[in-house]
Amino acid sequence: MLLENRKTVNSEWYTTICLPEIFKGIRKNSLQRRIIRHHDNVSRHMSTETTRILEGQKIELTDHPPYSPDLAPNYFYLFPRVKNKLRGERFPCREEAAEALKMYCMF
Structure with a gap:
């Protein structure tokens, strides 16, 4: 799940590369049916595409306050x-x- 040199993490990379790896790891290591994930408020986590994919995978998101350095x-x-x-x-x-x-x- 390495990012190529001089590339930035954006919504497309997050949803096509990162999330599938995360899902694979969660499904392999979790016997629970309910999966809850915490995302902060960065744009790649809040994008329409990310939300659509998480809903399709039945992943619940916990709320994140607008700013909280202790999180x-x-x-x-x-x-x-x-x-x-x-x-x-x-x-x-x-x-x-x-x-x-x-x-x-x-x-």
Whole structure:
């Protein structure tokens, strides 16, 4: 799920590349029928296409307040742990680094 160099994450990439990977991981690892996902208010998460796809997959979204800096726990919890796990590792290419990151960030 790597983004090509000098490309930006937009609604098209999010709905055609990212979300299918997320769905695959959720369906594989979840025995629950009800899936709830949290999105912030960035445009790719709020686009009509994203909403349509999530409704089609029967994914519920939780509400997100317009601005809340304390709702970014990845910066305070996940990323430091991943950094510590991967400290000292060297990867010959971006793909191997991304695979190592995925090991610690399963959807």
